[in-house]
Amino acid sequence: MSLTIAAAQSISLAGNIPANVSRHLSAMQVAENHGAQLLVFPELSLTGYEMAMARELAIRPDDHSLIPLREQARRSGMTAVVGAPLRSADDDSVFIAALVLHPDGSVGVYTKQYLHAGEAVAFTAGDGGLPLTVGDASVALAVCADSLQPAHAARAAESNADVYAVGSVISTKSYPAESKRLRSYAVDHEMAVLLANHGAMTGGWACAGRSAIWAAGGELIAAAPGLGERLVIATRESGQWKGQVVPLAA
DSSP states (O other): OOEEEEEEEOOOOTTOHHHHHHHHHHHHHHHHHTTOSEEEOOTTTTTOSOGGGHHHHOBOTTOGGGHHHHHHHHHHTOEEEEEEEEEOSSSSOEEEEEEEEOTTSOEEEEEOSSOOTTGGGTOOOOOBOOOEEETTEEEEEEEGGGGGOHHHHHHHHHTTOSEEEEEEOOBTTTHHHHHHHHHHHHHHHOOEEEEEEOSSOBTTBOBOOOOEEEOTTSOEEEEOOSSSSEEEEEEEETTEEEEEEEEOOO
């Protein structure tokens, strides 16, 4: 069975969920046009990496702002993973979440397990989430600092993940080390690794862009050359991968 996965290198407008939903819809349409079954956006893509506004902007999985995205996922048959601050149903905690918009219209939740230094002032560490099934592939999710923990990737491999999909905020300074680490997971654990990074500055971080997908074994399938809004796409057929990078309209 063929598999097509994509990383959305999007640009988020600070705190503007309606505008960012519109941008996400455009990216989902481009991804659908290229046959993507899975589309992953960067960390906190719906709001930008805006810690000072996180509590004000936090949503729940049934938030009305997600309805257009859920409908697009259902109509296209695509699984889309979007980043947002998530309000706890039990207390006043706010998590950094990857919300999974399934083709059946339901919403799954993955919450970031490992916080960066300084994030605890706005967020609570989460407990991860279940792997996804996309076509015949098992997909394990990670959000940014989760992927800095080798044990996190090892657990994904132990769960027999075929793809390790990371939505992130990676700066230009950090990109060489972090991309090297992500490639090492593809090598060490024989699973494809997908990185979706922001395509411009967000929350004061000068992001590197350069979203990428590596095949199991570490071969680079496709990567964005730098900043800007792009879609990085990888297709597996008969065990072989091919990739492409396409622009996203602003």
